[in-house]
Amino acid sequence: MASISTKVGNFSIENPVILASGILDETSGSILRSLRSGAGAVVTKSIGISERAGYPTPVISEVKTGLLNAVGLPNPGIDNFVEEYKDFPEKKRTVVSIFGGSVEEFVTLSRRVEAAGFDKVELNLSCPHVQGVGSEVGQDVDLVEEIINEIKRRTNLQIWSKLTPNVTDIVSLAKASEKADALVLINTIRAIGVEIYSRKFALSNVVGGYSGPGIKPVALRAVYDVYKETGKDIVGVGGITTWEDAIEFFLLGARAIQVGTAFLYDDYRIYSDIKDGINKYLDSEGFSKLEDIVGVMVNNAARKGD
Ligand SMILES: Cc1cc2nc3c(=O)[nH]c(=O)nc-3n(C[C@H](O)[C@H](O)[C@H](O)COP(=O)(O)O)c2cc1C
Structure with missing residues (x-):
């Protein structure tokens, strides 16, 4: 059976x-439920x-x-978070x-976060609907660079930089994240929903x-562009609901993938369905490990001078 273990920065993940x-x-x-249901790792709510009510x-x-x-980024705030996770047994996979x-x-x-015993942060430089944070910070190339460099300088954390697709040039943001251990591509895309009979917006904040x-x-385009231009470790995210979707991201350079909205359509079995599918694909296509397919389509294109 092919190996589906992977490595993102220094983080070795079983799947x-x-x-x-x-x-x-x-x-x-x-979070424990996802880890026990087969997730290789989890990312917390930002x-x-x-504390924010949202x-x-x-x-x-x-x-x-x-x-x-x-x-609107509802969250308990760092004090309550640290308290809740005091004796959490899975800090290395979170x-x-x-x-x-x-x-x-x-x-x-x-x-x-480091003092609480975790060793990895994902920087939300990309939430598109809260003023003064998220993509408002994450569109500024110099600020992104400074945030990452300062965290690197003042902690030993591994840094995952989660970028916004709401810019024309995501590659510049990726380059500004040079000192990050990995890039997470992508967060959500700015959008609006309309209710025609009430003539109201679908979301209270209008833009979501x-x-x-x-x-x-x-998301695939972002992964392709960034992998081609930087070769950095990438975690792909955006619209993945099946193992076939996951394979598409690997072929374009992602070393791991994240699943979010898919849980609207599916339950915790999604982890084993995607893992089993990746395994069968690698076996049937004659690959012995996941790493063998990471970025192969991009490398091929580069060789052809595309
Ligand atoms: C309800 C909801 C809440 C989200 N909250 C966050 C968040 O707190 N921080 C963050 O970085 N991304 C957040 N995201 C974005 C997801 O992590 C992910 O980047 C995005 O939904 C695309 O992946 P998907 O199509 O698999 O859902 C949220 C997405 C949804 C749908």
């Missing part, structure tokens, strides 16, 4: 299927300096090809997602983030 930030990961209990409803709206959400409005906030959060199957081609 490449990771729970994305913001879905079924609000509590330590739900945590900020202080936006009033409606915060989620289903569309034919996915989901619109503007939940990546803590953090968001902030400045370099100092990101550094403060990172140091707290679009996720699910409809955004997969956009």
Whole structure:
């Protein structure tokens, strides 16, 4: 049987299927459930300096090809988070997602996360619907670079930089993330939903983030462009619901994938379905390990001078 273990930065993962930030990961209990159901790793809901309630409803709206959400980064704040995870047994397989409005906030959060016994952070530089944080910070190439460099300088954490697709040049953001251990591509795409009879917006915040199957081609393009230009370790995310989707991301350069909105259509079996499918694909296509297919389509294109 082919090996589906993988490595993202220095993090060796038994399998490449990771729970994305913001879905079924609000509590330590739900995170453990994903890990025990077969996830290789999980990313927590994004945590900020202080507790936030998020936006009033409606915060989620289903569309034919996915989901619109503007939940507004509800989270317990770093103090409560640290308290809840004091005796958590799976700190090495849990990546803590953090968001902030400045370099100092990101550094403060990172140091707290490290002091709490975790060794990996995912930087939410990409949430598209909250003022002053997320993609508002993450569109600024210089700020992205400074945030990552300062966290590297002041902690020993591994850094995953989660980038926004809501820019024309995601490769510049990837290059600004040079000191990150990995790039996570992509967060949701800015979008609006309209209710024609009430003539209201589908989300209380008007603008939200679009996720699910409809955004997969956009995520694949981001992975392709960034892998071709930087060769960095990439975690692919956006619209993955099946093992075939996951393979597409690996072929374009992702070393692992995250699954989020798929849980709208499926249950925890999704982890084993994707893992089994990857395994069978590698066996039937004559590959002995996952690593053998990472980026092969990009490398091929480069060889042909595309
Ligand atoms: C309801 C919801 C909440 C989310 N919350 C976060 C979050 O707190 N931090 C973050 O970085 N991404 C968040 N995301 C984005 C996902 O992690 C992921 O990048 C995006 O949904 C695309 O993947 P998918 O199509 O598999 O869902 C959220 C997505 C959804 C649908």
